[in-house]
Amino acid sequence: MNKNLSVYYWINLFLTACLLAFALAGCGDDGAQGAAGTPGPGVASKSTATAITITITGTTINASGQPVVAFSVVNEDNIPVAGMSDTNLRFNIAKLIPGSPAKWQNYINRKVTKSGEPTAVQGTQERCSLSNGVCSSSYAWGTLVDNINGTYTYTFATDIRSVACPAAPDPCTDVDGNALDLSYQAGITHRVTIQLSGLTPLYNAIYDFVPSGAAVTSTRDIVSTAKCNECHNVIRAHGSRIETGFCVTCHNPGSWDNTADNHQTVDFPVMIHKIHHGDELPSVNDATNPTPYMIGSDDFSDVAFPQDIRNCTKCHDGTPGASNATVNGDNWKNAPTKAACGACHDDLYFGDTPDPAKLYQTVRHMTLITDAGGTAIANPADSTCISCHATGQLAGSVVETHDLPQLLRDEAEKYAFNILSVCGIDVGSSPVCDPTGTGTGLVPTVRFSVTDPTNGNAAYDIKNDAAFKCVPGVGNGLPASLSVLIGWNNTDENNTGSGSNPGQPLTASVLESYSSSTGVCSANNNVVAVGDGSFTATLTGKVIPDGTQGSGRASVYGRVSAVIHSVTERVRIKAAYRDFRITDATAVARRTVVDVNKCLNCHDQLSLHGDSRTDEPGLCVICHNPSATDVNRRPKTGGIPDASGPDGKTEESIDFKRMIHGIHGAGFRENGLVVYGYSSTPIDFSGIRFPGILNDCLTCHVTPTGSNAGSYELADKWEVPTASGILSSTVSAVPTATDAGTYTTFIARQDDDLNITPTAAVCSSCHDGLVAKSHMILNGALFEETQADIASSGTLEACAICHGPGRTADVKSVHGVD
Known part of the structure; x- marks a missing residue:
């Protein structure tokens, strides 16, 4: 060896080695197979992608029986993504066995053993789970090749031509003991799937093919993921499996659970x-x-x-x-x-x-x-x-056998409630019901019609047509029901002075009544026919009190009857409402908070209280207002509420903003939620499991637009709710009643009600623990105070300082949906 080589030789050798190292690094993979190179021009890194789409471009079976999958990866801007590692991707392959019905069967399976139980088989995947820097032998893993241009190939480790039963020496069977068909059949439909793992947002890729090269003609695509997501937002299981077409490659008749005394198939349809x-x-x-x-x-x-x-x-x-x-x-x-x-x-x-x-x-x-x-x-x-x-x-x-829901919807399309005038003034002429100066208040009237949108809006005769009639012997004799309602003040309804307590509006039935003791139907004198197909209802004996301010809301709601499959059924009809002036120069509508179409994604028809309050939150809030509780339905001793219910309370708020959050978030709450309904029945919502993403407020709320497009604000009102007229939620309408004689007095008064300030009333309906409550109090919330004390306290809820749009703890960011 020549020890006297020039220094230039060593410098050149060093530079050559560096260049070679860089070149080699650019050709390699990362993860278990070495570090990936730097993406070339026009190629993005996975670390900068905010969304990833995987497209399988082809699959073949090589000479060794291993599936070889070609696929591409792009980001949110459709730019190719390089650098996907072994641990980012999981692969599966299944076949669709022909038959009636056809059924999926995974080629890649694992055995599940439990003491004293037969060995179960479950579909699984090829995946790389690192252990000491290498892929664990717990799962099969093949070869992933990154072409550094956004395209990849993966060669399965499994030879699908000769799949061994993983349960051996036990046989591979389904839950009923039928042998599984794990044979390779090149002429039938196969499905390859790729699961993105360890990166967000999530993605599953699905590709159907026939190994022989024939066209795919046999399919089993029954439920679209989009259908599931109407309720679930994102259907998600096992970490990052989000597509129904992906699920069935494992959740098929070949997979089952062998828990002792509870053997269950996990076949998708079952x-x-x-x-x-x-x-x-x-x-x-x-x-x-x-x-x-x-x-x-x-x-x-x-x-x-x-x-x-x-x-x-x-x-x-x-x-x-x-x-x-x-x-x-x-x-x-x-x-x-x-x-x-x-x-x-x-x-x-x-x-x-x-x-x-x-x-x-x-x-x-x-x-x-x-x-x-x-x-x-x-x-x-x-x-x-x-x-x-x-x-x-x-x-x-x-x-x-299953068409009743659709037939009821079809029947409902034939009915529409229309409010034509309030207090004698047509709705197109800014109706006003002003009791000022009357001393005794104003008895309101509502003119309305019921028409058929499928028949040129022809009017029904609610006094004589069968759909509106009392029917002795059918249920409670009243398969149909129709009522008129008046509430106020639209800034935030509490119906002060209505005489229907706590905080309830004025109502009047306009159809026949029925006596169960005599079996007799009686005419209704609250309503008269006008002669043009419309009817005027007078709320006799009920008044909008003198001194009432602002604007009010009139509503018509109810159900009709129809004979379907020889049975008299209740048909739910969408409620209608119109706003009117009391002292405002023009009618002011209540704020709109939820989008009923979003409710219907899960509920199909949102109908409660005897199938008569249907598909209209604008009606719900008139009764379910800040002053309302369930105290009248609660158990009583000596005429006053006791705490003998399952929740140990004497009453619960039924304010919409508090109750609906509490019901949908019941599974998240630290404490249960019980509300008493009709017939004094306690309804325990504690077991409710919200099927969607609970912290995604836009699942239910209106989608903000215009200057409000980026936030959950409601016209800026939530930042200073009290100053915007939004009322605190009553949690105790009878705080000091001690005997039957004082109960009626106290329930009629709202000035002694104990309340929670508006923002805290909403937030604490889900975040109901002591730590959350302390946080709210520290930032201006008041719990169990009278409305007067809240107004005079000089304290404002300071929630928006931190939780407002763009602030350090923006509501969207805190809820993880920013």
Whole structure:
């Protein structure tokens, strides 16, 4: 070796080595396979992406039987993204086995063993979970190649031509003991999925193909993710799995849970139907053998579906042109199966004997299907279900059995409530009901009509048409109900001086009444026909008190009746309202806070109190106002409220801004929420599980626009709510009543009510713990003070200083939706 080489030689050698190191670094991967190079021109880094889209461009099966997936990754600006590492991506592959029904089966499975239980098989993925810097052997992992230009290939570790049963020496079976088909079939539909992991926002990529190269003709796309997200915002499970098409590659008949005494399939149609039917499942409510619906340690027995469970098209719909329709979305009515139908109707058993482990299976599903020799088949194939469950057949079609929600909606389209005048002045001429100077107050009147929008707005005769009549022997004799309501002041209703306490408006029924003791229907004298198809209701004996200020609101609400499938049903009709002047120069509307169309995403129809207050928050707030509590419905001793209810309270606020947050956030609260309803029935909302993203206020609230577009503000009013006329929420309307003689006096007075200041009333309805309460008090909130003391305290809620738009703890940022 020459030890006397020139210094220039060493410098050149050093520079060459550096250049070579950089070049090698630019060709490598990161994660378990070495560091990735610097992205070239026009390529973004994953670390700067705020959104990522993965597109699978092709999949082949190589000579070793390993699927090879080609895909691309772009960011929110559609710029290619390089640098995705082994730990960022997870891969799966399943096949669609033909049949009636077709069913997915994963090629990649794992065994689950539990002491004393048979070995279960569950679908899984190929993934790299690092352990000491290398991919753990707990999962299979293949080879990921980053081409540094936004394109990648992944070669699976699994040879899908010869998949071994992971349960060996035990057999691979489903929950019923049927052998799984893990064979490779090149001529059928396959699905490859990619799960983005460890990065946000989340993304799942899905790609269907046929390995032989044939076109994909067999599909099983039943529920679109968008349908789920109407309620769930983002349907999400197991960290970052957010697409229904992804879920079914594992949640298929081949996967099940083997928890002791509770073996359950996690097949998607069975599991999802049972979860959503939760608290109404026959198995859960069986009188003799009630059985909770559990998967592992998770109990879904208290899940309540927020609308009629028979509304099948809420989740799956194949109607051409329907919102979020899917190719196989009509399977529920055209290709019913025992698994799907038996998931909700789980007291049924198919065959000669029930499952001995399911004692709630008490109803044998009859069959008229016979073999070629005319012998009845005890448990016929799924493909024969439609033979009986079709129009004109013995069982009737699946649609006819589940169509009541749709038929009721169709019937409701035939009715509209219209307010035409208030206090004798047409609504187009700025109606006014001003009791000033009367001394005794003003008896209001409302002229209205009920018309048919599907028939040129032809008017109904509410005194004689069958849809409005009293019907002895049907329910309470009043399948129809129609009322007129008057409330005030629209700045924030509390109906002071109405005589209907605490804080309730003036109301009058305008239809016939019914006596259950005599069985006789009686005419209503509160309403008279005008002669043009409209009617005028007079709220006899009820007044807007002298001295009332501002503006008020008139509403018409109720239901009609209709005979559907030979049964008299209640039909919910959207309520109507109109604002009127009292002392304002022009009618001032109450602030609009929630968008009812957002409510209907989950509720379909939002109807309460006997199916008569429907789809109109503008009506709800007149009764559910800051002064309102449930004290009149609460248990009483000697005529005064006691604390014998399940929550140990004498009353609970039913102010809309407080109650609705509390109900929807009940699962988040530290303390339960109980509200007493009609018939003095306690309703415990403590088990409510909000199906969406609870901290995303825009799930329910109106979407801000204009100068307010970036925030949750309501016309700036929430920053200084008291100064804007927004009232505190009453939490005690009878704070000092000591006997029956004083109860009526105290409930009629609002000046002695104890309240929570407006912003704290809202925030503490979810954040109800002592620490949160202390934080609110420290920043100006008052709890259990009279309205006068709040007004004279000189203290303002300072919430907006920190939580206002663009501030250090902006409401949006705190709720994680900025």
